[in-house]
Amino acid sequence: MTRRNQWQPVYQRIAEDIRAQVMTGQLGPEAQIATEHELAAKYGVARATVRQGLMLLVQEGLIVARRPLGYFVRRVDRLDWSAYNFEREGAADAWVADVEAQGRVPRQEIRVEISEPNEGISGRLKLSPNTLVVVRRRLRFVDDVPYLIADSYYPEPIVQGSPVANPADITGGARHILADLGHKWVTHEDEIEGRHPTEDESRQLNIPPGLSVLVHTRTSSNANGIPSRVMVSVLPVDRWRVLYRVES
Amino acid sequence: MTRRNQWQPVYQRIAEDIRAQVMTGQLGPEAQIATEHELAAKYGVARATVRQGLMLLVQEGLIVARRPLGYFVRRVDRLDWSAYNFEREGAADAWVADVEAQGRVPRQEIRVEISEPNEGISGRLKLSPNTLVVVRRRLRFVDDVPYLIADSYYPEPIVQGSPVANPADITGGARHILADLGHKWVTHEDEIEGRHPTEDESRQLNIPPGLSVLVHTRTSSNANGIPSRVMVSVLPVDRWRVLYRVES
DNA sequence: GAGTGGTCTAGACCACGGG
């Protein structure tokens, strides 16, 4: 019932207007957007129509609602995840080094548990039935913002009694410990897929609805092809870029 | 105003009910869901509330609306994209071989154009200003379903007059042609990131709203470190899994 | 033609958290 020059639903028009203001920098990061009531008045439409438009932008991860303050432009910046060298020789923890190299401050919280593996994990580790796994769950922060989940699964018979099964930072990294146990990693099979975050992941990583996560699964094996670790990393799509170097 | 045992918005309850029916197989692929009116009656709520719930499922890519037929469960199956070997020796077109190895039928449409590169492309190709690029745009289908966009960018001075600049299938692949031109690829820098699809991509790949794409960017260089191709592949997150093998 | 989903209205009540 309002201005409709080239045909397009009003709610899309509202979303495009705001999106343009963000893209051109008219609305910078953390800037506040007009309230739903104000926008309804401005465009001469019902509040539900405004909400439909704002919903698009929330799904895109462009804005975020902070009740009862209003909507704000979301701040994002993407880091590099150097998957081809993040367990390179000599590095105690290549992830920490990589993040610091980008001028940011890494931090992690670690929990360790013993549990029954699901089908995906036991398949990748080629476990016989009823074999348990030691799980090291890490929630990793960059500048105190949650940036990724990294859960590592080890066959319990292999790491039993070793520092890997203790909930403390592993000095020198798991790589050296597993090597001492006769499981020096020489090949890694990496899988990368995208999906929607689970409810837990949304909460832990503070992911707005509509944004996907990248799931990076690394299965590490020794020279005999025996796998001894599966590491599952969950990365919000708008916070990471995964890098590889391939020689042909 | 309806049943509210453990507190939860009605629209989320509706979405969960339907999601559960899909997950358990009660509603298989291509199955039709009750109409909005029927669901409104069943739950005793307004149609807008039902729509809010269905919208969640549409965003997840779980269901799709086919007006005026109704909502249907979406059929998805994921293929493997073996990024570590998709330009291996001896393979004319490793992508075609990979898809066929998974028992599927590949097909592609090719368009070739000459244009000014954007900043990302010219930076990766280390082009001097005003240098043009030859772009080979491929839309690739699996079993006649659009599955990925793969655009390759070559510096125009290098490939001028070669088969790469012609809009026909390249016999033996671009790799051999570039090698003959003194640009044998020995290293590839791969970048993988996620984002929302552009409008063009949504249309070409038939991506429902709310689903992201993986963008795989491969920069290929010769032994002197001179890049001669950037290949940008756009993969719907729910249709592909990217694989690498890393030696350490 | 009949029924679908897509858009939109003009209200309502609520929980929540800032000042």
Add this chain to the structure above:
DNA sequence: CCGTGGTCTAGACCACTCA
């Protein structure tokens, strides 16, 4: 307390396309 966004109602008209 007050204003925010979150949820919900009970309607309306429309374009589209299947049968």
